Amino acid sequence: MAVLAECPICHKKQSLRNRLCACGEDLVKAKKSNRVRFWINYRLPGGKQVRKIEGDGYDLTKTKAAEGKTRALKVENRILDIKPEAKMTFSELTKWYLKLESVKALARYPILTINLNSFNQVLGNTIVNQLKPVDLEDYQAKRKAQGQADSYVDQQIAMARAMINKAFDNDIVSGDTIKVFKRIKKLLKGDSNARDRVLSVEEFDRLMKVLPFHTRAIVATGYYAGMRKGEVINLTWDKVDMKSRIIALDAADTKDREARRIPICDALNKILEKIPKAIHNEAIHRNHVFLFKGKPITDIRTALRKACTTAGIAYGRSEKDGFVFHDTRHCFNTNMRKSGVPESVIMKITGHSTREMFLRYDTVDSQDTRKAVDQMEGFLKSVDQNVDQAPLKATEG
Numbered sequence: 001m002a003v004l005a006e007c008p009i010c011h012k013k014q015s016l017r018n019r020l021c022a023c024g025e026d027l028v029k030a031k032k033s034n035r036v037r038f039w040i041n042y043r044l045p046g047g048k049q050v051r052k053i054e055g056d057g058y059d060l061t062k063t064k065a066a067e068g069k070t071r072a073l074k075v076e077n078r079i080l081d082i083k084p085e086a087k088m089t090f091s092e093l094t095k096w097y098l099k100l101e102s103v104k105a106l107a108r109y110p111i112l113t114i115n116l117n118s119f120n121q122v123l124g125n126t127i128v129n130q131l132k133p134v135d136l137e138d139y140q141a142k143r144k145a146q147g148q149a150d151s152y153v154d155q156q157i158a159m160a161r162a163m164i165n166k167a168f169d170n171d172i173v174s175g176d177t178i179k180v181f182k183r184i185k186k187l188l189k190g191d192s193n194a195r196d197r198v199l200s201v202e203e204f205d206r207l208m209k210v211l212p213f214h215t216r217a218i219v220a221t222g223y224y225a226g227m228r229k230g231e232v233i234n235l236t237w238d239k240v241d242m243k244s245r246i247i248a249l250d251a252a253d254t255k256d257r258e259a260r261r262i263p264i265c266d267a268l269n270k271i272l273e274k275i276p277k278a279i280h281n282e283a284i285h286r287n288h289v290f291l292f293k294g295k296p297i298t299d300i301r302t303a304l305r306k307a308c309t310t311a312g313i314a315y316g317r318s319e320k321d322g323f324v325f326h327d328t329r330h331c332f333n334t335n336m337r338k339s340g341v342p343e344s345v346i347m348k349i350t351g352h353s354t355r356e357m358f359l360r361y362d363t364v365d366s367q368d369t370r371k372a373v374d375q376m377e378g379f380l381k382s383v384d385q386n387v388d389q390a391p392l393k394a395t396e397g
Contacts (some may be wrong), residue, residue: 001042001071004051007034008258031060035258038063042071053169056102083333090131090160091124093172097163103258105252107230110298115159128177136184136282149317150187155183158301197327198334199223199313215303217271222328225352226266226336228255229325233297235289245269254303260351300325 004013008030010023019028030036037057054066094116096104104111119325122139123131136157143153161181167173199207204223208216221232231253239248247263251257264272275289288296307316308323316322330352336346 004041006037030254040067115156119160133183136366154186210308210310215300218270226332354367
């Protein structure tokens with residue numbers, strides 16, 4: 001039994017003694033900045049390996065204390081004691097999960113609540129440890145029959161799985177329940193849901209002209225800053241430094257739980273400057289940047305759909321070349337790459353931790369392929385000219 005350190009870059013679990021990860025990350029500095037998550041690693045009777053975290057996993061002291069308790073249970077042969085899941089329903093487990101402060105702080109908390117409520121409409125009265133793979137398969141079939149998209153059904157089960165993992169980390173459920181979720185295959189295969197819709201500059205200009213101001217500012221922030229929807233609509237003025245022209249997101253504000261600093265370009269700066277805000281009342285000053293009738297905006301789909309229709313732009317995931325807000329992130333990645341910004345810099349701004357995910361948001365279009373062919377043709381012409389102009393060598397007679 002041991003406590004392992006998880007590299008924040010490559011996520012490899014390794015000895016606490018390691019100072020440098022194989023990927024090159026300085027683990028000593030990462031620990032000081034609270035970016036390393038700690039895992040308790042042990043084996044159950046029979047040899048099955050178990051890894052779990054204590055709380056959010058970033059407190060080494062709590063993790064070591066939990067490891068000591070687990071070690072004592074193993075010595076006393078009580079490691080397989082019956083869990084509360086034997087009598088707890090999914091609805092009861094959901095109430096526990098959604099009340100956790102660490103969960104409430106998640107940027108996706110509103111979506112998490114919606115998805116778990118949907119899950120519980122069908123399986124809420126099911127005792128957790130009585131769940132079978134066939135129950136989840138039936139859930140998938142039921143939701144599909146209701147017309148829900150594969151990606152949405154997968155999302156509901158994924159968020160229920162995240163709840164189960166949290167419960168396991170806190171010794172509320174056993175590994176058997178986790179195993180049930182692991183056996184379920186996603187409905188959506190591979191990257192079949194990957195999107196490549198990027199607005200042209202002309203399309204974006206048309207859209208901006210017809211959007212109402214409060215929605216225009218949100219779309220512009222996604223387009224010019226590459227921020228996720230949740231990061232944009234939950235943005236507060238204390239995160240925006242108009243003087244230094246920086247949006248500073250804390251780890252709690254981002255999906256990947258890592259702080260980011262996003263530069264504000266001229267176009268976005270002009271839009272943000274037009275948004276009224278109080279400067280004397282601190283409580284108001286720290287309120288949401290994007291308001292409508294004095295209340296934070298939570299959904300822009302209706303306004304965006306109407307504006308797209310007016311601008312002659314297809315809207316919606318199910319429409320051919322349909323545009324949705326999340327595509328502004330594709331626009332940002334692609335436009336940054338086309339302008340010559342290094343991938344590492346783009347990933348730093350957008351918060352993509354892997355190149356694979358970055359590439360999913362970087363769209364190669366016909367302009368790129370045409371430019372590539374032109375570059376090849378130019379290269380061949382230059383080589384041909386060099387050959388023609390090369391001096392002839394004298395041959396021996």
